[in-house]
Amino acid sequence: MPLSMPPESKHARKIAKYIQLLKHEREDKRKKAIQVLQKYGAESVPHLIHALFNSQNSTDEDIIINALGQMGAVAVEPLLELLTLNDESVGAAAIQALVMIGKDGVEPLIRSLRHNHPAIRAWAITNLSRMQDPRAVGPLISVAYRDPEEALRQAALKGLTKMDEAAIDPLIQVIRTSSHTQEWEGAATLLAKFGIVLIEPFLQTFAKEKDEEILERLSSALAKVGPAAIEPLIPALKHKTETVRMASAFTLTVIGSEAIEPLIEVLKDDSAKARFCAVVALEEIGDKQAVEPLREALEREKDKRIQKLIRDALNTLEGKPKEEPKEAAEPVSEDDDFMYKRRPGESWEDFAKRQEEQHRKSLKRD
Numbered sequence: 001m002p003l004s005m006p007p008e009s010k011h012a013r014k015i016a017k018y019i020q021l022l023k024h025e026r027e028d029k030r031k032k033a034i035q036v037l038q039k040y041g042a043e044s045v046p047h048l049i050h051a052l053f054n055s056q057n058s059t060d061e062d063i064i065i066n067a068l069g070q071m072g073a074v075a076v077e078p079l080l081e082l083l084t085l086n087d088e089s090v091g092a093a094a095i096q097a098l099v100m101i102g103k104d105g106v107e108p109l110i111r112s113l114r115h116n117h118p119a120i121r122a123w124a125i126t127n128l129s130r131m132q133d134p135r136a137v138g139p140l141i142s143v144a145y146r147d148p149e150e151a152l153r154q155a156a157l158k159g160l161t162k163m164d165e166a167a168i169d170p171l172i173q174v175i176r177t178s179s180h181t182q183e184w185e186g187a188a189t190l191l192a193k194f195g196i197v198l199i200e201p202f203l204q205t206f207a208k209e210k211d212e213e214i215l216e217r218l219s220s221a222l223a224k225v226g227p228a229a230i231e232p233l234i235p236a237l238k239h240k241t242e243t244v245r246m247a248s249a250f251t252l253t254v255i256g257s258e259a260i261e262p263l264i265e266v267l268k269d270d271s272a273k274a275r276f277c278a279v280v281a282l283e284e285i286g287d288k289q290a291v292e293p294l295r296e297a298l299e300r301e302k303d304k305r306i307q308k309l310i311r312d313a314l315n316t317l318e319g320k321p322k323e324e325p326k327e328a329a330e331p332v333s334e335d336d337d338f339m340y341k342r343r344p345g346e347s348w349e350d351f352a353k354r355q356e357e358q359h360r361k362s363l364k365r366d
Contacts, residue, residue: 015047022063042074069100080108091120099127106133118149129159137170145182160190168198175221188221199232206247219247223254230259238274249277253284267297283313291317
């Protein structure tokens with residue numbers, strides 16, 4: 001598609017001369033031409049674009065695209081304008097130059113994911129995947145689950161699987177913020193491909209997160225790693241932060257029966273917090289192979305509240321009703337019943353504060 005000559009500018013003749021030099025057989029002449037064109041900056045870009053789209057030679061086109069790619073940020077907006085022309089070949093060349101520009105071309109490429117021409121969206125998907133910039137993760141997820149073209153949805157998913165570990169945090173943010181179930185679950189599936197390297201970013205996110213629903217989302221996502229996640233999650237059961245301990249326990253619960261043997265070992269841990277988490281997880285998993293280890297743990301356990309928790313877990317696993325609180329000389333605070341159980345609607349943060357307060361009270365009573 002031929003483009004009209006750009007308006008006459010102060011250095012138009014010199015620029016035209018150096019555009020011709022881009023095709024010189026000698027490499028030093030070509031490099032010199034690019035240096036001069038970069039010196040003229042934004043003024044030379046329209047002339048390069050004109051030369052590109054009026055060229056009849058694919059080799060010349062590649063040379064000019066390379067020059068535009070080396071122009072840097074000044075070429076971004078003019079190239080982006082070309083994407084509005086609804087011409088497939090024009091859009092493809094513009095995107096190729098934007099990719100060469102590098103990080104300054106990422107945002108325009110992301111915007112082109114919303115272009116009304118499927119071929120231009122396809123080029124943007126392909127090149128953003130190659131660039132592996134974390135800024136593209138969220139937009140590519142959106143394409144993967146919302147683009148009207150099935151082929152482009154699949155291309156976006158394939159591109160996302162090629163992203164390196166820099167994509168972990170953006171994918172976690174998709175899980176935290178997306179209002180579309182398909183999107184955050186898709187992000188969770190993609191994250192699982194990174195394996196245990198994503199455990200630490202998840203634990204850091206757990207420590208900061210207050211929303212219970214999002215914590216459950218994150219835990220479910222982490223559980224998709226499967227049995228490989230068990231070993232690094234076990235130490236997290238005695239993390240100093242309550243939300244990390246509980247979210248890790250929930251993740252092990254979702255992983256299921258394969259986490260039982262490591263959790264049974266935690267019943268012998270010196271940390272009361274870790275033992276508590278292990279009992280909760282074993283009760284939630286609901287596998288009867290935990291019954292005998294829990295009975296043995298009950299005989300060893302010195303903490304009265306964990307003793308009660310173990311008895312409740314055993315009753316659950318054996319299909320018996322949980323024991324009623326014994327009558328006490330003094331009225332029993334409702335906190336006693338909820339010492340290791342969150343109340344309906346209670347945040348992890350409030351639960352942690354109340355647990356610590358009750359622990360201090362128990363030390364005074366003892």
